[in-house]
Amino acid sequence: MAASDQTQLGLGFDRPVDDRVVDGRVVAVRPDVVGIDRLFHYTVPGDAAVAVGDVVRIALGPRRVRGWVVGVDVEPDPGVQLRPIARWSSRGPTPELVALADWAAWRWAGRPAHLLRTATPPANVTALPAAAPTPATGPGPALDPVLAAALVDDRAVLPLGPGEDRYPLARAAARTEGGHALLLCPGVAEATALAARLRRDGVAVALLAGQEPASALAREWARARAGATVVGTRAAAWAPLPDLGRVVVFDEHDEGYQGDQTPTWNARDVAAERARRAGCPCLLVSPTPSPEARLWGRVVERSRAAMRAGWPRVEVIDKRALDPDVGPLFSPRVVQLVRGDGRVLCILNRTGRVRLLSCARCGNVAACDRCGGAVSLESGPDGDRLACPRDDHRRPPVCLGCGGTRFKHLRLGVSRAREELEVLAGRPVGEVTAATGRLPDAPVLIGTEALLRRAGRADAVVFLDIDQHLLAVRHRAGEQALALLALAGRLVARGGHGRIVVQTRDPDHPALVAAREADPERFAEEDLALRRLLRLPPVTALATVSGAGAGDLLAALGEPEGVVVQGPVDGTWRLVAPDHRVLCDALAATPRPEARVRIAVDPHDA
DSSP states (O other): OHHHOOOOOOOOSSSSSOTOOOEEEEEEEEEEOOTTOSSSSEEEEETTOOOOEEEEEEEEEEEHHHHHHHEEEEOTTTTTOOEEEEEEEEOOOOOOHHHHHHHHHHTTTTHHHHHHHHHSOOOOOOOOOOOOOOOOSSSSOOOHHHHHHTTSSSEEEEEEETSSHHEEEEEEEEHHHSEEEEOSSHHHHHHHHHHHHHHHHTTOEEEEOSSSOOOHHHHHHHHHHOOOEEEEGGGGGGGGOEEEEEEEETTTTOOOOOOSSSSSHHHHHHHHHHHHHHOOOOHHHHHHOOOHHHHHHHOOOOOOHHHHSSSOOOEEEEEGGOOGGSSSSSOHHHHHHHHHHSSSSOOOOSSSSEEEEEETTTTOOOBBBTTOOBOOOOOEETEEEETTTTTOOOEOSSSTTTOOOOEEEEEHHHHHHHHHHHHHHOOOOEEETTTOOOOOOOSEEEEHHHHHHHOOOOEEEETTTTHHHHHSSSSTTHHHHHHHHHHHHHHHHHHHSSSEEEEOTTTOHHHHHHTTEEEEEEEEHHHHHHHHHHHHHHHHHEEEEEEETTTHHHHHHHTTTTTTEEEEETEEEEEEEESSSHHHHHHTTTTTSSOOEEEEEEEEEE
16 A cells, blocks of 8 residues: 555544444445445544545455445444444545446446446545636637527537537536536547647636546546536546536547446446436537437437538449459549548558458358358468458468469458558558557558547548448447548548548448438438337347356346347347336346356447
């Protein structure tokens, strides 16, 4: 334990408490221990000022562990000799967040301790600064009347084109009367830039974006706890604002708001629930509002002129009409763009050199000799190898059918595509994937969708194979493809009069028509109607169950009314229910097995 943890002053005691002390107030503490999901009672010596949400150290068996005070002046269990808390450590979540953690644990089938960790400062906070004034003073930019009305609506969903400036909304929200604003962004860069603009306008901001050292984040957490406008990413949904006055979630559709680790809580839904409990307005903003948002609140109607002005020009190229000799990826329009002036981003969400091959002699698709799955071509220090994405097995490039060693490239990966594109462009082309460090200094970049999130601007964005997204085996495939187009639209809007070029074999897909016509409502209506017909989320509630203990959990679950169990497929079961109350009540009533099990509620990749 660090020295700063050993002694905390000003709380009624400044040294470890004598373990023999058993009198005083009784508090309920939730320990921060994996596998323990219950409360324990402890006494507090004298008149020490311990409040709900505070972080303390407690004796739990032979160990001393961290925990959160979740109740004060509670009635202890009869006949149990209580031990005192060992030490007060830090301020922690507000009482409102402690209660919210219990709700979120039910909603995403997790444990409250996981959520309380997110709501706790990364370093001890023993004192708070003075609260910032509210509302923020100083004039703000003019705000369209339609947008201004959306800000005061209790449950509003605002379609805002990717090229429209979101700052006037943020500035108006920061001037909230009767409380401070919580503003969420999906990425660190967006949150940092928004906080900087607000601070230049004189707004007192607490930035909770997650990439600063623990001490710096703890200072920002303390500012939020004292009272300030909070700007942050996913974890900021748990910011300890004592007087929440308004919530705005920008790009609410973005998958960055939901984690892959269990519990798979979504910051958008947590923020909306906080607003409901606080009785304050909540505004969800997105160029492509999600089906979940549309079922949650009122979609603000905007004029066609306003929507058209917020979307860039989208060109759709039908790959069925291309000359086969041109190749599978590069149409004449793409060649024209990469040979011209300006910064061009080419998106191909396939890493490696070649992702699908066939034998030049017999025509068989190159397959894994273990599992039979399609393999890709990778280059290494020992030459080319065929790699299987299922079991990570690698073997020499030899056809299993005829023994041939020459292969046709049916589907190129980013690395091979970069080589061919550089020849066509006649100028340097850089490659970017999620593993790339600093962006290459090249006028043309090709990469996975990670490039869209890292490039600050572009004159043109080309989706070399949008069908890969549109035809993915996910019920959210069209929604996710449209979101990528909107993200690209923001980049070209920053670069000036840019454009988006999409290559596809399905030019009439509703998502592409919506982007071309700057009319996301058109796609949303068709998509939601299809989900209602097929009983897909969010019309229904969905959870996936996997892991070594999945079978035991499902046996304990039984057949609760309203819950349908599907599967397993590749070791994963699906639980479908008419709504989250039925699904989450059933999961909450089911004991967890000893073996490891993963429960993902509302998985975005299903």
